[in-house]
Amino acid sequence: MRDVRIRDTLSGEVKLLEPGPDGEVGIYACGPTVYGPIHIGNARPFVVFSLLRRFLAHEGYSPTLVINLTDINDKIYVAAAAAGVPSAEHAERMIAAYRADTDALGLGRPDHEPKATETIAPIVALIADLVASGHAYESSGDVYFRVRSFPAYGQLSNRDPEAMDQGEEAGSADLKEDPLDFALWKARKEGEDTAWPSPWGEGRPGWHIECSAMAEELLGLDFAVHGGGSDLVFPHHENELAQTEAARERPLAKIWMHNGMVQAQRDRGDAEKMAKSVGNVFLLGEAVRAHGPEAVVGFIVSGHYRQPLAFGAGALEEAEARNQRIREFFREGSDPPGDPTPAVLARREAFLDALADDFNTPRALAELFGLLADARREPLAGARAVAAELLGLLGLESLAEGRGDEGSEEAEALLAERERARGERDFARADEIRDRLGELGWDVRDTAEGARLVRRS
RNA sequence: GGCGCCUUGGCGGAGUGGCUACGCAGCGGCCUGCAAAGCCGUUUACACCGGUUCGACUCCGGUAGGCGCCUCCA
Numbered sequence: 001m002r003d004v005r006i007r008d009t010l011s012g013e014v015k016l017l018e019p020g021p022d023g024e025v026g027i028y029a030c031g032p033t034v035y036g037p038i039h040i041g042n043a044r045p046f047v048v049f050s051l052l053r054r055f056l057a058h059e060g061y062s063p064t065l066v067i068n069l070t071d072i073n074d075k076i077y078v079a080a081a082a083a084g085v086p087s088a089e090h091a092e093r094m095i096a097a098y099r100a101d102t103d104a105l106g107l108g109r110p111d112h113e114p115k116a117t118e119t120i121a122p123i124v125a126l127i128a129d130l131v132a133s134g135h136a137y138e139s140s141g142d143v144y145f146r147v148r149s150f151p152a153y154g155q156l157s158n159r160d161p162e163a164m165d166q167g168e169e170a171g172s173a174d175l176k177e178d179p180l181d182f183a184l185w186k187a188r189k190e191g192e193d194t195a196w197p198s199p200w201g202e203g204r205p206g207w208h209i210e211c212s213a214m215a216e217e218l219l220g221l222d223f224a225v226h227g228g229g230s231d232l233v234f235p236h237h238e239n240e241l242a243q244t245e246a247a248r249e250r251p252l253a254k255i256w257m258h259n260g261m262v263q264a265q266r267d268r269g270d271a272e273k274m275a276k277s278v279g280n281v282f283l284l285g286e287a288v289r290a291h292g293p294e295a296v297v298g299f300i301v302s303g304h305y306r307q308p309l310a311f312g313a314g315a316l317e318e319a320e321a322r323n324q325r326i327r328e329f330f331r332e333g334s335d336p337p338g339d340p341t342p343a344v345l346a347r348r349e350a351f352l353d354a355l356a357d358d359f360n361t362p363r364a365l366a367e368l369f370g371l372l373a374d375a376r377r378e379p380l381a382g383a384r385a386v387a388a389e390l391l392g393l394l395g396l397e398s399l400a401e402g403r404g405d406e407g408s409e410e411a412e413a414l415l416a417e418r419e420r421a422r423g424e425r426d427f428a429r430a431d432e433i434r435d436r437l438g439e440l441g442w443d444v445r446d447t448a449e450g451a452r453l454v455r456r457s
Numbered sequence: 458g459g460c461g462c463c464u465u466g467g468c469g470g471a472g473u474g475g476c477u478a479c480g481c482a483g484c485g486g487c488c489u490g491c492a493a494a495g496c497c498g499u500u501u502a503c504a505c506c507g508g509u510u511c512g513a514c515u516c517c518g519g520u521a522g523g524c525g526c527c528u529c530c531a
Contacts, residue, residue: 012461032531045531075529154460157526163459164527207529229531230462236530260462261525271523275530302480303470308462308524310469318469318481325480328494354471362471366479376495427490434492445493454493 001060004356006225007306009233009256010156010241014358017056017224018254025056025063026223028215028253030232031113033070034094035079038101039281040296040311041262041274045229047300047395048259048359050107052225055355055393066218067110068211069095071117072204077192087193088117101285105293107395112218116210120196123205123213126247127184127198135246139175141187141201147180150242156256157234182239184209208239215252216244226253230260230306231273259305265312274311282311291316294323297395301361326391326399329372330384331454340382347371348386351393361394368394407453411442418444419451 004017019025029049032042049065056063071091080090095115103109116123127143130136135149147153147161154161161180183206188195195202205213215226221244228237237256244252263271264280274281287296298319303309340348347367354363368390375383388400407415418433434444443454 030531033529038531042531048531073529158460159527160459227531230525231530232526233461234526235528259531261531263524273525273530277530299469306462307470312469314481315469321482322480332494360471362479366471369479373496422490425490431491443493446489447494 002352002356004056004059004061005358006255006257007358008254009237009258015255019061019224023061025061025225026066026219027053027063027225027227028066028068028211028219028223029110029226030211030228030236031067031069032098033073033075034091034098035073035075036094036276037097038284039274039276040284040287040299041229041281043102043105043284043296044262044300044305044309045227045259046102047105047107047297048305049227050105050110051301051361051393051395052359053110054107054395055359058393059352059356064112064219065110066112066114066215068214069098069113069115070207070210071095071115072194072210073207080193081191091117097285101283101288104285104288105297105395106398107297114214114218116205116214117194119210119214119217120205122217123209124185124196124198126213126216126243127205127209129247130184130243133247135243136184137177138200139177141203142175142183143185143200144176144181145184145239145243145246146177147182147242148178150246152245153180153242154238156238156241159234159238182206182208182235184243208236209243211236212240212244212247212252215240216248221248221250221252223253225255225257227257227259230258233258260303260308262309262311265310271308271310271312287316291320294396294398295319298323301365301394301396304362305359323396323399326368326372326387326396329376329387330400333376333379335375335384336379336381338381340386341380343374344371344380344382344386347374348390351390355393364390365394407442408440411437411440411453414440415444415451415453422451 001023005014006017007013008015017025027049029045032038046067049067053063053065076087076091080087083090127136130145131138131143134146136143136145164180185198185200185203186206187201187203192204195204215223226237241252261273264274265271272278272280284296295316299315300309302319347370351364351367354360354367368387371383371387374380384400388397391397391400414433414437418430421429421433437444437453441456443456445452445454
């Protein structure tokens, strides 16, 4: 179990990840609001935190990954109305789509995927505690968090409350004591088809409180890592932190870990965040269908999680090309018998150290390619076994499995015919057959051991 | 306007006070009947201007450009 360090947004420092008594590491990452299908940008935290969990398990920790689903939200009401279905039904449809899209990545499911709609009781209880302790107040059926009652407000996003723009949510200005205050509970409004009872009347939870409640329900307080996209630092995580600490007088999480945005890139130096509101999205489901899950995962691990990642024309093709090089390694040759050589073990260590050092997947990937290059120059015991192990930590284990190169009867017959032609030095005929195989989806490789069919990627 | 981040070779993308990142693409060579795969080599990379230093792409200051958040947002 090596020490793992992660950059903490709150302190601005790279901090040692501190596991609980039995190596427990609670990780809570904010998932999507389920009003539409998710895009590549939304997939990034899913991939990053899923892989972080894998790595921690590999190192002997006992990680628990929670990725929530926000299924109560204004946008869901709007989208449901547009689709002409009840909002609960629309949310369920989008949850199904999200599960299908992320399942296709082949990274497994998080340990828990709580929904706001299934956490109402803890949410109401948490709000009640905040009201009782004076950190929140009721106003015409709404409940607001009293930001001024929490002096540390602004610490996560490094903002001075006094200097905030204090943008107003339409209609709530009159109900708040202070423009900074934000809603914990919203009274039911005209046209909203979901509502729950509460001490303040029928209504629904605000956005931020659900995460405070779900995280505490599943991971307790002061758990190891709370994460999500960097666009959530403010106000979402700032507010979560304030609510929980105000109510419990204990930290919510030890480390706040934020991934950078995927940027839609038109030209070099001309990029912007991929977002539905900008209309520059590339849907995850589309990407997986067109390029395969390995291309998407490979694209995401090609950059450090904290940096913006440029999604330009050809990004997925490049990831595929990179993956292809890895597949080739497993397709050709085999490891000599014996324990892994020192060179192989050194690459393995460097790979794992890179992940332990603020989860540096591109550095790890570079070590993996180094291992492959070493082993191609001269066969090294353990190279393939270790490479396969490391690929698993990047979510790319399928690259080690090869993909069926057994040709059909027709293809094998053509290959044999080509071999006869070559034997007779009838190369025109041989090349003709090779072209025919190409049309059938096969590449031909003439190796020292004879001609072989290889499935075209 | 406020806060934070960034600017690396054709492209993506790590990293370091002095030593090859890595990958993709291109080019040359080896191998091959020709290819493919692989190997070898390759295009004097670190926005600009100052400063610190024996030495800076790496530290400090400034300039220019870009990104994120400040409103729903992964």
